[in-house]
Amino acid sequence: MNDFSTTPNLDRGRRLAELVEIFVREHVVPFERDPRQGPHGPSDDLVQQMRDMARAERLLTPNVLPDGSHLTHGETALVLRAAGLSPLGPLALNVAAPDEGNMYLLGRVASPAQKDRFLTPLIEGRVRSAFFMTEPAEDNGAGSDPSMMLTTARRDGDFWVIDGRKAFITGADGAGMGIVMARSEQGATMFLVALPDPAIRIERVLDTLDDSMPGGHAIVRIDGLRVPESQILGASGEGFKYAQIRLAPARLTHCMRWLGACIRAQEIATAYAVKRRAFGQLLIEHEGVGFMLAENQIDLKQAELMIDWCAGVLDSGAKGIGESSMTKVAVSEALFRVADRCVQVMGGTGLTGDTIVEKVFREIRAFRVYDGPTEVHKWSLANRIRNNALDRMAR
Template sequence: MNFDLTPELLDLQQRTRDFIARDVIPFERDPRCTPHGPTEDLRAELIARAKAAGLLSSHMPLELGGLGLNHRAKAIVFEESGYSPLGPVAMNIAAPDEGNMHLMEVVATPEHKARWLVPLAAGKIRSCFCMTEPDPGAGSDPNMLMTTATRDGDSYLINGRKWFTTGAEGAAFAIIMARHEGGELDGQATMFLADMNQPGVTLERTMDALDTCFPGGHGVVRFDNLRVPATDVLGEPGQGFRYAQVRLSPARLTHCMRWLGEARRAHDVATAYAAKRKAFGKTLGEHEGVGFMLADNEMDLHVTRLAIWHCAWTLDQDKLGRHASSVAKVISSEACWRVVDRSVQILGGQGVTNDTVVARIFADMRAFRIYDGPSEVHRWSIANNILRRAKPAH
């Protein structure tokens, strides 16, 4: 790997950094930031600013209004976007829309792209991804999928219940994972595209969660005989789990990129405080206990960035990157959490109030060790991969 950034990428990094500082951070105390994420009105205002700055949906190809970034370039831009909890929303690269856009770019038909992907990439609508289910349905184990799809003439009838559906409230459409019931595809999983504002779709409630950075929060959604035309199957029937891997490795990594930016922001706030706040005759940073925490933060940020860049490089080689993304996810989520936790400690009382953005980042960051697979599931996957590669002892 070459760790040098091209002049073009350095310029894009600085443009993104300037945009976040100038156009996004001033909105962090806006009353339209709610416990369930920024309102649609605030999102639209931020989207307009990103579009004017030429930074909207940067991961999308040029024909869809993006910058056509590869994964390595995304690592640079997405980290800068994450420097504010509102940055990914403003640039239209927040979950779940960013991952849904990537999946649809690869799998969707031209008709699906025109109907859903084009307005999604333009920031005119939002989407959601309906996968996780209440017990005894699918969670960390996707094979426990309970939502069913039954063929009925030229359509499918979808029945089931999903929760932790990020962005469900206000989403224009959903990608729904369901298993076939009956027929030659019985038991196999398929992805379906469906508008959210139609009979058969019920948003039961929006869950109260620690994080507040996702527009629409996290919803509980019920499907009661939702009729989906067979023409609105996303990709091929029975290939849902394969397509989930197309989506999950890159989307898992972009989570890491964005949250690295948030961790860096917390570290910067804590560093500035430690450099000026005095106690016992010198600044906090001059006390070894605090100085060591700053040093540990620096090392955790560095290792996280290297893991992200390596996985991005792997994906840019047209590899699926399942192992590399699991490694990056565990390293990133746990290291970034340590960084933010130390930053709160350094800030003391300031760290547990809304006087700085760090308390908000702290609440958002804790969920990162669970979203897109808990650390324990990724460690199990990594261990299985290690054992598959193991050679017999001699």
């Protein structure tokens, strides 16, 4: 971690972002062709090699300052956008999901003892983490509607016993710690667990469209997991409240990272269009191609502005639930258009693994589902619009 604690915020974020961009472009991009990557993400030894390099440059976990405080959301937007210039960048710098969101939540809610045991190794990049909330659709468990949670936690003396199944748990395979959400008598409750644990069994790792996250996305069975009272995160029954503390910023940091990826995809597509010739002229001189790249620039700028606006709302101290929903919808849809056009501009080359454009396209498609699909956020926003209108009419 670089110590920019005394640097004015705007300059601090810009300076950090400049260092991160140089590191990603010069040191991380060459690893994009490393064979230690598979359908379930990069291997842990590849991740650790890149993190050792980031640590040597004092850029590991750059969003967390030496005193344990975080950059502002506005500063984080600059840094994570630079990290996202390569799909491997967030992993190398230790700002990838789900670890980045889990660090944020632990920093806000965990006790000092819990921070020492669970947060410190995460910040130092020594372990990966997982967030166990979503449940299998075939069980009719919690997904976009967390109130449908079936996983239970019952008290047994000084311990809690947890049983249930979880699905789409990113990074569960190989994680060193996890946050498990279960339904107790008091309501939804979060528990901190050290991994691996024999009571948490991976049934299978799913084959998914995206492949950028170590460990992939797993279906997990939890059978008689015993967790001491001291490992409840915060207070029993406050799990949904803590989920909102985590999810609003996490939606935004997803946007930040993938904005960087799409900026890079646009660079690659543009370089292709100004070199490739067809029908007697450069591709970019054909309106059909040039206009797609122009539309990409518009979408990228609008995504950037939405991110900056939402970051400002969160930095003001507001919860930003509605703002993060709007931003997640607008940015994920805009970036998918960008990625799609980049593939189209590059034709057959855009469909291959010769560049990262094809990978960015797949990852952005998955991003439209991460942290709630577009339609769920629109439904939530429509409910807010209705409630606000009814409140005004009742006055």
